[in-house]
Amino acid sequence: xxxxxxxxxxxxxxxxxxxxxxxxxxxxxxxxxxxxxxxxxxxxxxxxxxxxxxxxxxxxxxxxxxxxxxxxxxxxxxxxxxxxxxxxxxxxxxxxxxxxxxxxxxxxxxxxxxxxxxxxxxxxxxxxxxxxxxxxxxxxxxxxxxxxxxxxxxxxxxxxxxxxxxxxxxxxxxxxxxxxxxxxxxxxxxxxxxxxxxxxxxxxxxxxxxxxxxxxxxxxxxxxxxxxxxxxxxxxxxxxxxxxxxxxxxxxxxxxxxxxxxxxxxxxxxxxxxxxxxxxxxxxxxxxxxxxxx
Numbered sequence: 001x002x003x004x005x006x007x008x009x010x011x012x013x014x015x016x017x018x019x020x021x022x023x024x025x026x027x028x029x030x031x032x033x034x035x036x037x038x039x040x041x042x043x044x045x046x047x048x049x050x051x052x053x054x055x056x057x058x059x060x061x062x063x064x065x066x067x068x069x070x071x072x073x074x075x076x077x078x079x080x081x082x083x084x085x086x087x088x089x090x091x092x093x094x095x096x097x098x099x100x101x102x103x104x105x106x107x108x109x110x111x112x113x114x115x116x117x118x119x120x121x122x123x124x125x126x127x128x129x130x131x132x133x134x135x136x137x138x139x140x141x142x143x144x145x146x147x148x149x150x151x152x153x154x155x156x157x158x159x160x161x162x163x164x165x166x167x168x169x170x171x172x173x174x175x176x177x178x179x180x181x182x183x184x185x186x187x188x189x190x191x192x193x194x195x196x197x198x199x200x201x202x203x204x205x206x207x208x209x210x211x212x213x214x215x216x217x218x219x220x221x222x223x224x225x226x227x228x229x230x231x232x233x234x235x236x237x238x239x240x241x242x243x244x245x246x247x248x249x250x251x252x253x254x255x256x257x258x259x260x261x262x263x264x265x266x267x268x269x270x271x272x273x274x275x276x277x278x279x280x281x282x283x284x285x286x287x288x289x290x291x292x293x294x
């Protein structure tokens with residue numbers, strides 16, 4: 001296999017590798033670092049015996065991601081306020097033709113699911129991602145992780161049960177989410193509490209991630225009254241030279257608020273029964289840096 005061919009093979013599989021690494025880590029920069037390390041391993045490996053490059057590359061990437069996740073957990077990093085994953089631009093394009101597969105991939109990268117995955121062990125998270133998001137059979141996952149297949153089946157069942165018990169149940173109709181997002185932002189910007197309350201479920205929750213580096217609630221807000229009044233108060237303070245851009249983040253429509261040319265905030269909502277059930281606000285500038293060139 002020539003160097004050019006090796007590069008072509010790697011680039012063909014890069015979206016899958018980045019998808020695996022991001023779901024494992026919830027951090028774009030860490031995921032990109034892992035994929036870059038996977039490239040170095042691939043480019044320096046003896047590829048003569050590699051029959052399935054995709055499986056080989058996913059195995060390398062997964063193991064590197066597990067190592068990185070264990071390092072992060074071992075450091076015991078403290079985070080100021082609620083934690084949300086770094087926003088991840090999702091555009092499956094022509095790489096995923098099947099509508100059902102698109103839905104699975106979008107769900108597996110949603111903010112709500114990634115928050116739940118944070119509570120899994122690195123090995124459980126790897127098995128869940130490979131099995132539930134990318135559909136690898138148990139025996140292939142066992143080979144990737146150097147574990148017996150019965151052990152992998154147990155890990156998969158435990159991880160799935162854990163996620164199913166904790167994940168919120170939301171609808172995934174992107175058109176409805178986009179419509180409610182637009183109406184939600186218009187009501188907040190216009191100071192219309194009545195219109196805002198009509199969009200919010202009574203037990204709606206707002207999760208704001210600032211990392212202590214921007215204005216955002218330091219704990220989760222619950223109930224339509226608290227969430228609505230907070231949003232109107234935040235809107236009154238305003239963002240200098242505000243503009244909004246809609247894009248797909250983490251498998252669903254989201255609004256990127258820009259102050260001039262700089263990303264200021266990301267807003268995304270989860271919807272069920274025609275009303276907003278959850279509002280996610282990401283304001284940590286470290287997590288918005290990758291959106292500056294979107």
